[in-house]
Amino acid sequence: MFELMDEWGPEKVVCVSDSRTGMRGVLVIDNTARGMGKGGTRMSPSLSVAEVARLARVMTWKWAGVDLFFGGAKAGIRFDPASVDKEAALRAFVRLLSNEIPSEYVVGLDMGLTERDAAIVQDELRSRGAAVGTPAELGGVPYDQLGVTGFGVAEATDAVFPLAGRRVVIQGLGAVGRAAARRFVELGASVIAASTSLGAVHDPSGLDIDRLLAVPDDSAVPAYAGGEHLPLGSELLIPTDVVAPCALQDVIDASLAARLSCSFVVEGANMPTSVEAQQVLAARGIPVLPDFIANAGGVVAAAYAMDARLSPFRPDPAAIYATISTKLRANAQTVISASSSAGTTPHQAARSLAESRVRTAM
Numbered sequence: 011m012f013e014l015m016d017e018w019g020p021e022k023v024v025c026v027s028d029s030r031t032g033m034r035g036v037l038v039i040d041n042t043a044r045g046m047g048k049g050g051t052r053m054s055p056s057l058s059v060a061e062v063a064r065l066a067r068v069m070t071w072k073w074a075g076v077d078l079f080f081g082g083a084k085a086g087i088r089f090d091p092a093s094v095d096k097e098a099a100l101r102a103f104v105r106l107l108s109n110e111i112p113s114e115y116v117v118g119l120d121m122g123l124t125e126r127d128a129a130i131v132q133d134e135l136r137s138r139g140a141a142v143g144t145p146a147e148l149g150g151v152p153y154d155q156l157g158v159t160g161f162g163v164a165e166a167t168d169a170v171f172p173l174a175g176r177r178v179v180i181q182g183l184g185a186v187g188r189a190a191a192r193r194f195v196e197l198g199a200s201v202i203a204a205s206t207s208l209g210a211v212h213d214p215s216g217l218d219i220d221r222l223l224a225v226p227d228d229s230a231v232p233a234y235a236g237g238e239h240l241p242l243g244s245e246l247l248i249p250t251d252v253v254a255p256c257a258l259q260d261v262i263d264a265s266l267a268a269r270l271s272c273s274f275v276v277e278g279a280n281m282p283t284s285v286e287a288q289q290v291l292a293a294r295g296i297p298v299l300p301d302f303i304a305n306a307g308g309v310v311a312a313a314y315a316m317d318a319r320l321s322p323f324r325p326d327p328a329a330i331y332a333t334i335s336t337k338l339r340a341n342a343q344t345v346i347s348a349s350s351s352a353g354t355t356p357h358q359a360a361r362s363l364a365e366s367r368v369r370t371a372m
């Protein structure tokens with residue numbers, strides 16, 4: 011947490027807790043130089059203030075990287091799903107938080123929250139604020155349903171590492187990984203391995219995406235008949251063209267980076283690669299497309315969702331996909347070419363692009 015107390019932020023950290031539900035929550039508003047703080051709310055049994063602060067900083071760079079006028083923020087709710095009513099915990103969080111910071115933060119979705127949860131947030135807020143990510147029937151842009159983040163991960167990759175005929179390994183078949191898998195295949199790649207928190211599956215001739223994605227999230231890999239079933243984590247070491255971590259942070263450290271057998275890494279998840287790992291991969295000639303460039307499809311859709319709240323017109327999903335494709339492809343190309351001309355890692359190039367925009371606003 012304290013390593014993040016620097017020139018950029020955080021501007022505000024608000025902790026709330028509720029003894030009735032056992033909920034503990036935190037909101038970190040990192041930097042609002044370019045606009046009000048917006049970032050998803052993560053709900054998980056294990057979550058720290060430091061983790062939420064790191065994610066809020068990623069949001070600062072993500073909004074600036076995609077050149078949209080919001081600031082970096084993130085919220086986290088720690089709760090025990092075995093003993094706590096999730097809806098009650100979420101309502102307590104929203105109520106306590108909106109008493110502390112009326113309308114300074116817009117709640118959106120992150121890991122552990124669904125469109126139904128966004129509807130609960132909106133119901134709890136009523137006129138005191140806004141949630142984005144609500145179902146279409148409630149006037150929202152259902153960006154999880156549209157798979158916008160995963161769509162953008164594959165689009166950004168294709169712009170700098172054309173996917174036709176390539177092989178891709180995906181870690182994490184949740185909201186991001188599933189949509190990415192679908193788009194990788196549409197763009198001509200084959201997905202040869204995938205994992206969920208339960209295990210991994212590998213078929214060198216390509217997994218059957220329709221069958222793989224037909225089964226629900228966490229049962230997807232064990233329920234998939236065919237291919238070779240592998241122990242968790244081993245999928246990342248399979249020889250392939252692209253590795254796409256789309257589950258957790260901190261999964262590729264320097265030692266794993268030295269052993270990866272691929273030509274390109276795209277960060278679908280937030281912060282899956284350590285700084286040391288990025289350097290090891292750069293020295294091996296393997297570019298890593300940074301999270302806040304590759305997975306910014308969700309924020310582009312969230313910006314549409316913010317506009318939709320103020321307008322009677324629903325945005326056309328085709329327009330959302332087209333904007334994501336155009337913006338993320340251009341950004342990926344800018345970052346990869348800036349990194350090769352400056353001799354830096356793509357992360358350093360992306361960070362300096364985002365920093366310069368935030369600094370100008372500050």
Ligand code: NAD
Pocket residue numbers: 119120121122159181182183184185186187205206207208227228242243256257258259278279280305306308
């Ligand atoms: P999710 O909860 O829908 O899916 C996570 C997936 O990861 C699940 O399928 C789970 O089984 C899998 N998983 C968990 N542990 C694993 C392990 N050890 N090995 C392999 N798989 C494992 O979450 P999501 O919304 O897809 O988010 C995934 C990541 O992408 C997170 O880092 C999140 O912050 C980031 N992200 C999400 C969005 C979004 O729009 N949902 C946007 C930007 C970034």
